[in-house]
Amino acid sequence: MSSETTKRIPMDNQLYIYNTLGRKKELFEPLHAPNAGLYVCGPTVYGDPHLGHARPAITFDILFRYLKHLGYKVRYVRNITDVGHLENDADEGEDKVAKKARLEQLEPMEVVQYYLNRYHRAMDALNVLPPSIEPQASGHIIEQIRLVKEILDKGYAYESNGSIYFDVPKYNRDYPYGILSGRNIDEMLSTTRELDGQEEKRNSVDFALWKKASPEHIMHWPSPWSEGFPGWHLECTAMSKKYLGEVFDIHGGGMDLIFPHHECEIAQAVASEGKQAVRYWMHNNMVTINGQKMGKSLGNFINLEEFFNGTHPLLTQPYAPMTIRFFILQAHYRSTVDFSNEALQASEKGLARLMEAYDNIDRLQPQPGELKKEIGELMTKCYEALNDDLNTPIAISYLFEATRIINSALAGQTNISTQDAEALKKLFDTFLFDLMGIKDEMKDGNASYESFAKAIDMLLDMRQQAKENKDWATSDKIRNELTALGFEIKDTKDGFEWKLNK
RNA sequence: GGUUCCUUGGCCGAGUGGCUAGGCACCGGUCUGCAAAACCGUCUACGGCGGUUCGAAUCCGCCAGGAACCUCCA
Numbered sequence: 001m002s003s004e005t006t007k008r009i010p011m012d013n014q015l016y017i018y019n020t021l022g023r024k025k026e027l028f029e030p031l032h033a034p035n036a037g038l039y040v041c042g043p044t045v046y047g048d049p050h051l052g053h054a055r056p057a058i059t060f061d062i063l064f065r066y067l068k069h070l071g072y073k074v075r076y077v078r079n080i081t082d083v084g085h086l087e088n089d090a091d092e093g094e095d096k097v098a099k100k101a102r103l104e105q106l107e108p109m110e111v112v113q114y115y116l117n118r119y120h121r122a123m124d125a126l127n128v129l130p131p132s133i134e135p136q137a138s139g140h141i142i143e144q145i146r147l148v149k150e151i152l153d154k155g156y157a158y159e160s161n162g163s164i165y166f167d168v169p170k171y172n173r174d175y176p177y178g179i180l181s182g183r184n185i186d187e188m189l190s191t192t193r194e195l196d197g198q199e200e201k202r203n204s205v206d207f208a209l210w211k212k213a214s215p216e217h218i219m220h221w222p223s224p225w226s227e228g229f230p231g232w233h234l235e236c237t238a239m240s241k242k243y244l245g246e247v248f249d250i251h252g253g254g255m256d257l258i259f260p261h262h263e264c265e266i267a268q269a270v271a272s273e274g275k276q277a278v279r280y281w282m283h284n285n286m287v288t289i290n291g292q293k294m295g296k297s298l299g300n301f302i303n304l305e306e307f308f309n310g311t312h313p314l315l316t317q318p319y320a321p322m323t324i325r326f327f328i329l330q331a332h333y334r335s336t337v338d339f340s341n342e343a344l345q346a347s348e349k350g351l352a353r354l355m356e357a358y359d360n361i362d363r364l365q366p367q368p369g370e371l372k373k374e375i376g377e378l379m380t381k382c383y384e385a386l387n388d389d390l391n392t393p394i395a396i397s398y399l400f401e402a403t404r405i406i407n408s409a410l411a412g413q414t415n416i417s418t419q420d421a422e423a424l425k426k427l428f429d430t431f432l433f434d435l436m437g438i439k440d441e442m443k444d445g446n447a448s449y450e451s452f453a454k455a456i457d458m459l460l461d462m463r464q465q466a467k468e469n470k471d472w473a474t475s476d477k478i479r480n481e482l483t484a485l486g487f488e489i490k491d492t493k494d495g496f497e498w499k500l501n502k
Numbered sequence: 503g504g505u506u507c508c509u510u511g512g513c514c515g516a517g518u519g520g521c522u523a524g525g526c527a528c529c530g531g532u533c534u535g536c537a538a539a540a541c542c543g544u545c546u547a548c549g550g551c552g553g554u555u556c557g558a559a560u561c562c563g564c565c566a567g568g569a570a571c572c573u574c575c576a
Contacts, residue, residue, distance in 0.1 A: 023506095041576075043575095183504085256570070260573090294576095295575055330525070336569075342527085343513070346527080360540095393516050399524095400523095404541085408542090410540075479537085489537095493533090
Protein backbone atom coordinates (compact mmCIF):
# COMPACT_ATOMS: atom_id res chain seq x y z
CA MET A 1 0.00 0.00 0.00
CA SER A 2 2.91 2.39 0.65
CA SER A 3 6.47 2.57 -0.47
CA GLU A 4 7.90 2.82 3.03
CA THR A 5 7.38 -0.89 3.54
CA THR A 6 10.49 -1.54 1.53
CA LYS A 7 12.57 -0.09 4.35
CA ARG A 8 14.72 -2.63 6.06
CA ILE A 9 13.94 -3.38 9.67
CA PRO A 10 16.90 -2.27 11.73
CA MET A 11 18.27 -5.25 13.57
CA ASP A 12 19.36 -3.22 16.56
CA ASN A 13 15.94 -1.65 16.97
CA GLN A 14 14.15 -4.14 19.10
CA LEU A 15 10.78 -3.12 20.35
CA TYR A 16 9.77 -4.44 23.73
CA ILE A 17 6.14 -4.17 24.69
CA TYR A 18 4.40 -4.94 27.94
CA ASN A 19 2.15 -7.92 27.53
CA THR A 20 -0.76 -7.88 29.95
CA LEU A 21 -0.86 -11.63 29.50
CA GLY A 22 2.14 -12.51 31.64
CA ARG A 23 2.56 -8.99 32.95
CA LYS A 24 6.03 -8.34 31.68
CA LYS A 25 7.82 -6.66 28.82
CA GLU A 26 8.47 -8.94 25.86
CA LEU A 27 10.39 -8.56 22.64
CA PHE A 28 7.94 -7.92 19.84
CA GLU A 29 8.32 -10.55 17.15
CA PRO A 30 5.46 -10.60 14.69
CA LEU A 31 4.09 -13.91 13.57
CA HIS A 32 4.52 -13.13 9.88
CA ALA A 33 7.21 -10.48 9.55
CA PRO A 34 7.35 -8.05 7.89
CA ASN A 35 3.59 -8.03 8.40
CA ALA A 36 2.19 -6.99 11.74
CA GLY A 37 -1.44 -7.19 12.80
CA LEU A 38 -2.94 -4.79 15.30
CA TYR A 39 -6.48 -4.76 16.64
CA VAL A 40 -7.73 -2.07 18.97
CA CYS A 41 -11.14 -1.71 20.59
CA GLY A 42 -12.64 1.49 19.27
CA PRO A 43 -15.50 3.52 20.67
CA THR A 44 -19.15 2.73 21.10
CA VAL A 45 -20.63 5.56 19.10
CA TYR A 46 -23.51 6.71 21.25
CA GLY A 47 -22.04 9.94 22.60
CA ASP A 48 -19.48 12.61 21.97
CA PRO A 49 -15.85 11.53 22.18
CA HIS A 50 -14.21 12.65 25.42
CA LEU A 51 -10.70 12.86 26.78
CA GLY A 52 -10.81 9.20 27.72
CA HIS A 53 -11.28 8.21 24.10
CA ALA A 54 -8.22 10.19 23.13
CA ARG A 55 -5.95 8.05 25.28
CA PRO A 56 -6.12 4.69 23.45
CA ALA A 57 -6.49 6.42 20.11
CA ILE A 58 -3.23 8.30 20.65
CA THR A 59 -1.43 5.44 22.38
CA PHE A 60 -2.06 3.00 19.57
CA ASP A 61 -1.53 5.69 16.98
CA ILE A 62 2.03 5.92 18.28
CA LEU A 63 2.37 2.16 18.09
CA PHE A 64 0.95 2.15 14.55
CA ARG A 65 3.33 4.90 13.47
CA TYR A 66 6.34 3.29 15.16
CA LEU A 67 5.73 -0.17 13.74
CA LYS A 68 5.49 1.34 10.28
CA HIS A 69 8.64 3.34 10.96
CA LEU A 70 10.45 0.15 11.90
CA GLY A 71 9.54 -1.19 8.48
CA TYR A 72 6.61 -3.42 9.29
CA LYS A 73 3.66 -3.63 7.00
CA VAL A 74 0.96 -2.98 9.53
CA ARG A 75 -2.70 -3.81 9.25
CA TYR A 76 -4.39 -1.78 11.94
CA VAL A 77 -8.00 -2.68 12.65
CA ARG A 78 -10.01 -0.47 14.99
CA ASN A 79 -13.64 -1.36 15.31
CA ILE A 80 -16.72 0.77 15.80
CA THR A 81 -19.27 -0.66 18.18
CA ASP A 82 -22.68 0.27 16.91
CA VAL A 83 -24.82 -2.54 18.17
CA GLY A 84 -25.30 -4.32 21.46
CA HIS A 85 -24.72 -1.33 23.70
CA LEU A 86 -27.20 1.10 22.36
CA GLU A 87 -30.14 0.73 24.63
CA ASN A 88 -30.07 -2.30 26.83
CA ASP A 89 -28.84 -0.76 30.02
CA ALA A 90 -30.25 1.36 32.76
CA ASP A 91 -27.80 4.24 32.72
CA GLU A 92 -29.65 7.48 31.98
CA GLY A 93 -26.91 8.97 29.84
CA GLU A 94 -27.05 6.09 27.45
CA ASP A 95 -30.80 5.77 27.57
CA LYS A 96 -31.15 9.34 26.47
CA VAL A 97 -29.49 8.66 23.17
CA ALA A 98 -31.74 5.73 22.37
CA LYS A 99 -34.70 7.70 23.58
CA LYS A 100 -33.62 10.65 21.50
CA ALA A 101 -33.38 8.44 18.45
CA ARG A 102 -36.93 7.33 19.03
CA LEU A 103 -38.30 10.76 19.96
CA GLU A 104 -36.73 12.43 16.98
CA GLN A 105 -37.72 9.50 14.82
CA LEU A 106 -34.15 8.82 13.88
CA GLU A 107 -32.87 5.51 12.73
CA PRO A 108 -30.36 4.14 15.24
CA MET A 109 -27.90 4.24 12.38
CA GLU A 110 -28.43 7.99 12.12
CA VAL A 111 -27.40 8.33 15.73
CA VAL A 112 -24.43 6.07 15.07
CA GLN A 113 -23.40 8.01 11.98
CA TYR A 114 -23.72 11.32 13.77
CA TYR A 115 -21.37 10.31 16.59
CA LEU A 116 -19.06 8.43 14.29
CA ASN A 117 -18.58 11.58 12.24
CA ARG A 118 -17.85 13.53 15.37
CA TYR A 119 -15.41 10.89 16.54
CA HIS A 120 -13.60 11.05 13.22
CA ARG A 121 -13.46 14.81 13.34
CA ALA A 122 -11.95 14.75 16.84
CA MET A 123 -9.42 12.08 15.90
CA ASP A 124 -8.47 14.09 12.87
CA ALA A 125 -7.93 17.18 15.00
CA LEU A 126 -5.71 15.13 17.30
CA ASN A 127 -3.77 13.99 14.23
CA VAL A 128 -4.63 10.36 14.93
CA LEU A 129 -4.09 8.43 11.73
CA PRO A 130 -7.07 6.50 10.41
CA PRO A 131 -6.69 2.75 10.88
CA SER A 132 -6.30 0.43 7.92
CA ILE A 133 -9.76 -1.00 8.47
CA GLU A 134 -12.53 0.39 10.65
CA PRO A 135 -15.18 -2.31 10.72
CA GLN A 136 -18.58 -1.78 12.28
CA ALA A 137 -20.18 -4.49 14.33
CA SER A 138 -23.54 -4.13 12.59
CA GLY A 139 -21.86 -4.89 9.28
CA HIS A 140 -20.56 -8.22 10.55
CA ILE A 141 -23.64 -9.94 11.91
CA ILE A 142 -23.12 -12.90 9.59
CA GLU A 143 -19.59 -13.47 10.86
CA GLN A 144 -20.80 -13.18 14.43
CA ILE A 145 -23.60 -15.67 13.91
CA ARG A 146 -21.10 -18.06 12.36
CA LEU A 147 -18.86 -17.67 15.39
CA VAL A 148 -21.76 -18.45 17.73
CA LYS A 149 -22.44 -21.60 15.72
CA GLU A 150 -18.82 -22.68 16.01
CA ILE A 151 -18.83 -22.21 19.76
CA LEU A 152 -22.13 -24.11 20.00
CA ASP A 153 -20.67 -26.92 17.88
CA LYS A 154 -17.70 -27.18 20.20
CA GLY A 155 -20.09 -27.47 23.10
CA TYR A 156 -19.14 -24.35 25.01
CA ALA A 157 -22.46 -22.59 24.63
CA TYR A 158 -26.12 -23.36 25.16
CA GLU A 159 -29.44 -21.99 24.04
CA SER A 160 -31.90 -20.60 26.49
CA ASN A 161 -35.18 -19.04 25.42
CA GLY A 162 -33.85 -17.95 22.04
CA SER A 163 -30.62 -16.56 23.45
CA ILE A 164 -27.22 -18.21 23.38
CA TYR A 165 -24.91 -18.08 26.37
CA PHE A 166 -21.28 -18.99 26.72
CA ASP A 167 -20.85 -21.75 29.29
CA VAL A 168 -17.96 -20.41 31.33
CA PRO A 169 -17.68 -23.22 33.92
CA LYS A 170 -17.65 -25.83 31.20
CA TYR A 171 -15.00 -23.93 29.28
CA ASN A 172 -13.02 -23.55 32.49
CA ARG A 173 -12.81 -27.31 32.84
CA ASP A 174 -10.86 -27.53 29.57
CA TYR A 175 -9.10 -24.17 29.49
CA PRO A 176 -8.28 -21.66 32.18
CA TYR A 177 -10.78 -18.81 32.28
CA GLY A 178 -9.50 -15.55 33.76
CA ILE A 179 -5.88 -15.74 32.63
CA LEU A 180 -5.78 -12.15 31.47
CA SER A 181 -7.39 -10.51 34.46
CA GLY A 182 -6.05 -12.91 37.09
CA ARG A 183 -9.45 -13.99 38.29
CA ASN A 184 -10.52 -17.45 39.17
CA ILE A 185 -13.92 -18.71 38.49
CA ASP A 186 -14.75 -19.97 41.99
CA GLU A 187 -14.27 -16.55 43.47
CA MET A 188 -16.32 -15.06 40.71
CA LEU A 189 -19.14 -17.50 41.25
CA SER A 190 -19.26 -16.52 44.88
CA THR A 191 -19.02 -12.78 44.35
CA THR A 192 -20.96 -12.04 41.19
CA ARG A 193 -24.05 -10.01 41.81
CA GLU A 194 -27.50 -11.11 40.83
CA LEU A 195 -28.63 -9.35 37.70
CA ASP A 196 -31.82 -9.08 35.75
CA GLY A 197 -32.26 -11.63 33.04
CA GLN A 198 -29.96 -14.02 34.81
CA GLU A 199 -32.64 -16.63 35.09
CA GLU A 200 -31.87 -17.54 31.48
CA LYS A 201 -28.27 -18.24 32.35
CA ARG A 202 -27.09 -21.46 33.93
CA ASN A 203 -24.32 -19.68 35.77
CA SER A 204 -23.91 -16.09 36.84
CA VAL A 205 -20.52 -15.93 35.09
CA ASP A 206 -21.88 -16.97 31.71
CA PHE A 207 -22.13 -14.24 29.11
CA ALA A 208 -24.40 -13.68 26.14
CA LEU A 209 -23.31 -14.56 22.63
CA TRP A 210 -26.71 -13.89 21.10
CA LYS A 211 -29.64 -12.16 22.70
CA LYS A 212 -33.22 -12.53 21.65
CA ALA A 213 -34.63 -9.07 21.05
CA SER A 214 -37.44 -7.87 23.23
CA PRO A 215 -40.32 -6.24 21.32
CA GLU A 216 -39.14 -2.69 22.06
CA HIS A 217 -35.60 -3.40 20.96
CA ILE A 218 -34.90 -1.37 17.84
CA MET A 219 -31.99 -3.22 16.28
CA HIS A 220 -32.35 -6.90 15.55
CA TRP A 221 -31.40 -9.48 12.95
CA PRO A 222 -32.62 -12.95 12.05
CA SER A 223 -30.61 -15.89 13.34
CA PRO A 224 -31.13 -19.64 13.72
CA TRP A 225 -32.17 -19.06 17.32
CA SER A 226 -34.23 -15.90 17.36
CA GLU A 227 -34.70 -12.44 15.99
CA GLY A 228 -32.05 -10.74 18.03
CA PHE A 229 -28.67 -9.12 18.26
CA PRO A 230 -25.10 -10.21 18.99
CA GLY A 231 -23.59 -10.23 22.45
CA TRP A 232 -21.23 -7.58 23.72
CA HIS A 233 -17.95 -9.40 23.24
CA LEU A 234 -18.57 -11.17 20.01
CA GLU A 235 -17.77 -8.50 17.47
CA CYS A 236 -14.08 -8.15 18.33
CA THR A 237 -13.44 -11.86 18.09
CA ALA A 238 -15.33 -12.17 14.80
CA MET A 239 -13.84 -9.10 13.15
CA SER A 240 -10.26 -9.61 14.28
CA LYS A 241 -10.42 -13.14 12.93
CA LYS A 242 -11.86 -11.96 9.64
CA TYR A 243 -9.28 -9.25 9.02
CA LEU A 244 -6.20 -10.41 10.90
CA GLY A 245 -6.54 -14.17 10.98
CA GLU A 246 -7.06 -16.82 13.62
CA VAL A 247 -3.86 -15.78 15.35
CA PHE A 248 -2.57 -12.23 15.19
CA ASP A 249 0.03 -10.06 16.88
CA ILE A 250 -1.30 -7.27 19.05
CA HIS A 251 -4.64 -6.52 20.62
CA GLY A 252 -5.02 -3.21 22.40
CA GLY A 253 -7.59 -1.32 24.38
CA GLY A 254 -8.27 0.44 27.62
CA MET A 255 -7.46 -1.29 30.91
CA ASP A 256 -11.12 -1.17 31.83
CA LEU A 257 -11.79 -3.63 29.05
CA ILE A 258 -9.56 -6.36 30.47
CA PHE A 259 -12.51 -7.78 32.31
CA PRO A 260 -14.88 -8.90 31.15
CA HIS A 261 -14.49 -7.84 27.52
CA HIS A 262 -11.04 -9.15 26.66
CA GLU A 263 -11.33 -12.15 28.93
CA CYS A 264 -14.46 -13.13 27.05
CA GLU A 265 -12.72 -12.55 23.73
CA ILE A 266 -10.04 -15.02 24.75
CA ALA A 267 -12.67 -17.54 25.79
CA GLN A 268 -14.55 -17.14 22.51
CA ALA A 269 -11.42 -17.55 20.41
CA VAL A 270 -10.15 -20.54 22.36
CA ALA A 271 -13.56 -22.18 22.43
CA SER A 272 -13.96 -21.86 18.68
CA GLU A 273 -10.39 -22.42 17.52
CA GLY A 274 -8.80 -24.33 20.33
CA LYS A 275 -6.04 -21.77 20.63
CA GLN A 276 -5.50 -18.20 21.66
CA ALA A 277 -5.83 -15.60 18.94
CA VAL A 278 -3.79 -12.80 20.48
CA ARG A 279 -0.05 -12.90 21.09
CA TYR A 280 0.45 -9.54 22.80
CA TRP A 281 -2.23 -7.82 24.85
CA MET A 282 -1.62 -4.13 25.41
CA HIS A 283 -3.69 -1.91 27.66
CA ASN A 284 -3.59 1.82 28.15
CA ASN A 285 -4.39 3.28 31.54
CA MET A 286 -7.16 5.72 32.30
CA VAL A 287 -7.42 9.47 32.26
CA THR A 288 -8.45 10.61 35.72
CA ILE A 289 -9.95 13.77 37.05
CA ASN A 290 -9.30 14.50 40.72
CA GLY A 291 -7.84 11.02 40.94
CA GLN A 292 -10.99 9.35 39.63
CA LYS A 293 -11.55 7.75 36.29
CA MET A 294 -13.08 10.06 33.74
CA GLY A 295 -16.07 8.30 32.32
CA LYS A 296 -19.67 8.23 31.39
CA SER A 297 -20.97 6.43 34.42
CA LEU A 298 -19.42 8.97 36.78
CA GLY A 299 -20.53 11.88 34.63
CA ASN A 300 -17.17 13.57 35.11
CA PHE A 301 -15.95 13.47 31.56
CA ILE A 302 -15.05 16.41 29.36
CA ASN A 303 -15.71 16.13 25.64
CA LEU A 304 -12.84 16.72 23.28
CA GLU A 305 -14.75 19.48 21.55
CA GLU A 306 -15.18 21.19 24.91
CA PHE A 307 -11.43 21.10 25.35
CA PHE A 308 -10.89 22.60 21.92
CA ASN A 309 -13.43 25.37 22.63
CA GLY A 310 -12.82 25.79 26.34
CA THR A 311 -16.55 25.57 26.98
CA HIS A 312 -16.64 23.12 29.89
CA PRO A 313 -17.03 24.77 33.32
CA LEU A 314 -13.98 22.94 34.65
CA LEU A 315 -11.77 24.48 31.97
CA THR A 316 -10.19 27.85 32.52
CA GLN A 317 -9.26 28.17 28.84
CA PRO A 318 -9.46 26.34 25.51
CA TYR A 319 -6.78 23.76 24.77
CA ALA A 320 -5.53 23.08 21.28
CA PRO A 321 -5.72 19.48 20.06
CA MET A 322 -1.94 19.28 19.97
CA THR A 323 -1.81 20.36 23.61
CA ILE A 324 -4.10 17.45 24.46
CA ARG A 325 -1.99 15.08 22.41
CA PHE A 326 1.26 16.26 23.98
CA PHE A 327 -0.27 16.13 27.46
CA ILE A 328 -1.18 12.49 26.95
CA LEU A 329 2.25 11.65 25.56
CA GLN A 330 3.98 13.21 28.54
CA ALA A 331 2.76 10.32 30.65
CA HIS A 332 3.56 6.70 29.93
CA TYR A 333 0.57 4.94 28.43
CA ARG A 334 0.36 2.44 31.31
CA SER A 335 0.16 5.14 33.97
CA THR A 336 -2.93 7.05 34.81
CA VAL A 337 -2.78 10.65 33.74
CA ASP A 338 -4.59 13.17 35.85
CA PHE A 339 -6.40 16.02 34.21
CA SER A 340 -6.01 19.53 35.58
CA ASN A 341 -5.80 22.96 34.04
CA GLU A 342 -2.36 23.40 35.57
CA ALA A 343 -1.04 20.22 33.97
CA LEU A 344 -2.54 21.11 30.60
CA GLN A 345 -1.06 24.58 30.74
CA ALA A 346 2.33 23.14 31.56
CA SER A 347 2.04 20.91 28.50
CA GLU A 348 0.92 23.80 26.35
CA LYS A 349 3.95 25.84 27.29
CA GLY A 350 6.35 22.95 27.02
CA LEU A 351 5.11 22.06 23.56
CA ALA A 352 5.32 25.68 22.45
CA ARG A 353 8.93 25.65 23.55
CA LEU A 354 9.69 22.56 21.50
CA MET A 355 7.96 23.95 18.42
CA GLU A 356 9.87 27.16 18.74
CA ALA A 357 13.16 25.34 19.11
CA TYR A 358 12.39 23.49 15.91
CA ASP A 359 11.81 26.77 14.08
CA ASN A 360 14.99 28.09 15.65
CA ILE A 361 17.07 25.41 13.94
CA ASP A 362 16.65 27.34 10.70
CA ARG A 363 17.87 30.51 12.37
CA LEU A 364 21.12 28.95 13.51
CA GLN A 365 24.30 29.82 11.72
CA PRO A 366 26.08 26.49 11.74
CA GLN A 367 29.76 26.16 10.93
CA PRO A 368 31.33 23.23 9.08
CA GLY A 369 32.44 20.62 11.56
CA GLU A 370 31.92 17.30 13.21
CA LEU A 371 28.73 16.00 14.73
CA LYS A 372 28.78 16.50 18.47
CA LYS A 373 28.64 13.21 20.30
CA GLU A 374 26.02 14.57 22.65
CA ILE A 375 23.71 15.38 19.73
CA GLY A 376 24.32 12.14 17.89
CA GLU A 377 23.34 10.19 20.97
CA LEU A 378 19.98 11.89 21.32
CA MET A 379 18.59 9.98 18.34
CA THR A 380 19.75 6.66 19.79
CA LYS A 381 18.32 7.53 23.18
CA CYS A 382 14.95 8.40 21.66
CA TYR A 383 14.85 5.06 19.88
CA GLU A 384 15.74 3.32 23.11
CA ALA A 385 12.91 5.12 24.86
CA LEU A 386 10.32 4.06 22.29
CA ASN A 387 11.73 0.56 22.16
CA ASP A 388 11.19 0.35 25.88
CA ASP A 389 7.43 -0.14 25.73
CA LEU A 390 6.78 3.17 23.98
CA ASN A 391 8.19 5.39 26.67
CA THR A 392 7.17 8.68 25.12
CA PRO A 393 7.84 10.84 28.20
CA ILE A 394 11.48 9.82 28.13
CA ALA A 395 11.74 10.51 24.42
CA ILE A 396 10.20 13.91 25.03
CA SER A 397 12.74 14.64 27.74
CA TYR A 398 15.49 14.19 25.14
CA LEU A 399 13.72 16.57 22.81
CA PHE A 400 13.91 19.12 25.59
CA GLU A 401 17.62 18.46 25.85
CA ALA A 402 17.86 19.15 22.16
CA THR A 403 15.87 22.31 22.72
CA ARG A 404 18.41 23.58 25.20
CA ILE A 405 21.21 22.83 22.75
CA ILE A 406 19.45 24.71 19.95
CA ASN A 407 18.54 27.75 22.03
CA SER A 408 21.94 27.89 23.58
CA ALA A 409 23.52 27.95 20.13
CA LEU A 410 21.04 30.57 19.00
CA ALA A 411 21.99 32.74 21.95
CA GLY A 412 25.55 32.52 20.73
CA GLN A 413 26.72 30.65 23.79
CA THR A 414 27.84 27.54 21.96
CA ASN A 415 28.91 26.71 18.44
CA ILE A 416 27.05 24.34 16.24
CA SER A 417 28.09 22.48 13.13
CA THR A 418 26.14 21.92 9.94
CA GLN A 419 25.94 18.27 10.86
CA ASP A 420 24.68 19.14 14.31
CA ALA A 421 21.92 21.27 12.86
CA GLU A 422 20.90 18.54 10.42
CA ALA A 423 20.87 15.93 13.16
CA LEU A 424 18.73 18.13 15.39
CA LYS A 425 16.27 18.75 12.60
CA LYS A 426 16.08 15.06 11.85
CA LEU A 427 15.54 14.31 15.53
CA PHE A 428 12.51 16.57 15.67
CA ASP A 429 11.19 15.47 12.28
CA THR A 430 11.43 11.84 13.21
CA PHE A 431 10.31 11.79 16.81
CA LEU A 432 8.16 14.82 17.47
CA PHE A 433 6.41 15.00 14.11
CA ASP A 434 6.47 11.60 12.39
CA LEU A 435 6.30 9.29 15.38
CA MET A 436 4.60 11.28 18.10
CA GLY A 437 2.34 12.88 15.54
CA ILE A 438 2.65 16.49 16.63
CA LYS A 439 1.89 18.99 13.90
CA ASP A 440 2.06 22.73 13.61
CA GLU A 441 -1.58 23.67 13.82
CA MET A 442 -0.89 27.17 12.59
CA LYS A 443 1.02 26.32 9.47
CA ASP A 444 -0.08 22.86 8.41
CA GLY A 445 -2.83 22.99 5.87
CA ASN A 446 -3.16 26.76 6.09
CA ALA A 447 -2.59 28.19 2.63
CA SER A 448 -2.95 31.81 3.70
CA TYR A 449 -0.40 31.52 6.47
CA GLU A 450 2.39 32.99 4.39
CA SER A 451 0.53 36.18 3.53
CA PHE A 452 -0.53 36.52 7.11
CA ALA A 453 3.03 36.09 8.33
CA LYS A 454 4.35 38.65 5.91
CA ALA A 455 1.81 41.21 7.09
CA ILE A 456 2.97 40.77 10.67
CA ASP A 457 6.57 41.02 9.55
CA MET A 458 5.73 44.30 7.88
CA LEU A 459 4.20 45.73 11.04
CA LEU A 460 7.23 44.70 13.02
CA ASP A 461 9.56 46.22 10.45
CA MET A 462 7.75 49.50 11.07
CA ARG A 463 8.25 49.02 14.76
CA GLN A 464 11.92 48.36 14.16
CA GLN A 465 12.14 51.70 12.35
CA ALA A 466 10.46 53.45 15.25
CA LYS A 467 12.90 51.83 17.66
CA GLU A 468 15.83 53.04 15.65
CA ASN A 469 14.38 56.53 15.87
CA LYS A 470 13.91 56.02 19.60
CA ASP A 471 10.20 56.56 19.07
CA TRP A 472 9.28 54.32 22.00
CA ALA A 473 5.67 55.44 21.94
CA THR A 474 5.12 54.03 18.46
CA SER A 475 7.20 50.91 19.00
CA ASP A 476 5.43 50.07 22.24
CA LYS A 477 2.04 50.74 20.69
CA ILE A 478 2.68 48.22 17.93
CA ARG A 479 4.03 45.67 20.39
CA ASN A 480 1.26 46.15 22.93
CA GLU A 481 -1.53 45.94 20.42
CA LEU A 482 -0.10 42.84 18.82
CA THR A 483 0.35 41.36 22.27
CA ALA A 484 -3.28 42.10 23.04
CA LEU A 485 -4.22 40.18 19.89
CA GLY A 486 -2.34 37.17 21.19
CA PHE A 487 1.02 37.67 19.55
CA GLU A 488 4.25 37.26 21.41
CA ILE A 489 6.90 39.68 20.23
CA LYS A 490 10.54 39.05 20.94
CA ASP A 491 13.41 41.39 20.25
CA THR A 492 16.60 39.69 19.23
CA LYS A 493 20.15 40.82 18.54
CA ASP A 494 19.51 41.51 14.92
CA GLY A 495 15.79 42.03 14.65
CA PHE A 496 12.70 40.42 16.02
CA GLU A 497 10.71 37.23 16.21
CA TRP A 498 7.06 36.66 16.77
CA LYS A 499 4.59 33.92 17.26
CA LEU A 500 0.87 33.70 17.75
CA ASN A 501 -0.25 32.09 20.97
CA LYS A 502 -3.61 30.52 20.50
C1' G B 503 -15.68 -8.88 50.21
C1' G B 504 -12.41 -10.73 45.85
C1' U B 505 -8.68 -9.46 41.97
C1' U B 506 -5.05 -6.00 40.26
C1' C B 507 -2.41 -1.68 41.06
C1' C B 508 -0.73 3.04 42.87
C1' U B 509 1.49 6.72 46.73
C1' U B 510 8.01 10.73 43.83
C1' G B 511 10.00 17.95 45.22
C1' G B 512 4.70 23.82 44.79
C1' C B 513 2.07 21.11 40.37
C1' C B 514 2.49 17.34 36.39
C1' G B 515 5.41 13.20 35.53
C1' A B 516 9.91 9.41 34.23
C1' G B 517 12.77 6.11 36.83
C1' U B 518 13.16 -1.07 39.63
C1' G B 519 19.33 -1.79 43.82
C1' G B 520 24.66 2.72 43.55
C1' C B 521 25.60 7.26 38.16
C1' U B 522 19.62 10.42 41.86
C1' A B 523 14.84 12.26 33.82
C1' G B 524 12.01 16.10 31.87
C1' G B 525 8.17 19.89 31.79
C1' C B 526 5.52 23.88 34.35
C1' A B 527 5.78 27.36 38.47
C1' C B 528 9.06 30.12 41.90
C1' C B 529 13.63 32.75 43.03
C1' G B 530 18.62 34.95 41.55
C1' G B 531 21.74 36.44 37.38
C1' U B 532 22.92 37.65 31.96
C1' C B 533 20.64 40.11 27.88
C1' U B 534 17.10 44.45 26.79
C1' G B 535 15.31 51.64 25.81
C1' C B 536 11.61 49.06 29.02
C1' A B 537 9.58 44.33 28.53
C1' A B 538 8.99 39.44 26.70
C1' A B 539 11.62 35.33 25.19
C1' A B 540 16.12 32.86 25.61
C1' C B 541 20.41 31.34 28.32
C1' C B 542 23.01 30.34 33.12
C1' G B 543 22.21 29.18 38.17
C1' U B 544 19.28 27.94 42.74
C1' C B 545 15.59 24.79 45.03
C1' U B 546 17.19 17.89 45.07
C1' A B 547 11.88 14.58 46.29
C1' C B 548 10.59 9.54 46.70
C1' G B 549 3.46 7.87 52.28
C1' G B 550 4.91 5.69 57.50
C1' C B 551 7.53 1.83 60.28
C1' G B 552 10.64 -2.32 60.13
C1' G B 553 13.79 -5.85 57.30
C1' U B 554 17.40 -7.69 53.33
C1' U B 555 22.06 -5.36 51.44
C1' C B 556 28.50 -2.52 51.67
C1' G B 557 24.42 0.45 49.55
C1' A B 558 17.03 1.07 48.38
C1' A B 559 12.67 5.74 45.74
C1' U B 560 13.86 0.95 43.48
C1' C B 561 13.63 -5.86 46.78
C1' C B 562 10.61 -8.11 51.24
C1' G B 563 6.97 -7.48 55.38
C1' C B 564 3.47 -4.67 58.10
C1' C B 565 0.57 -0.15 58.48
C1' A B 566 -1.91 4.24 56.39
C1' G B 567 -4.17 6.52 52.21
C1' G B 568 -5.97 6.18 47.13
C1' A B 569 -7.55 3.95 42.42
C1' A B 570 -9.26 0.43 38.66
C1' C B 571 -11.92 -4.03 37.70
C1' C B 572 -15.68 -7.53 39.70
C1' U B 573 -22.14 -4.01 35.75
C1' C B 574 -21.82 -0.66 29.95
C1' C B 575 -17.42 2.24 29.88
C1' A B 576 -11.14 3.99 26.38
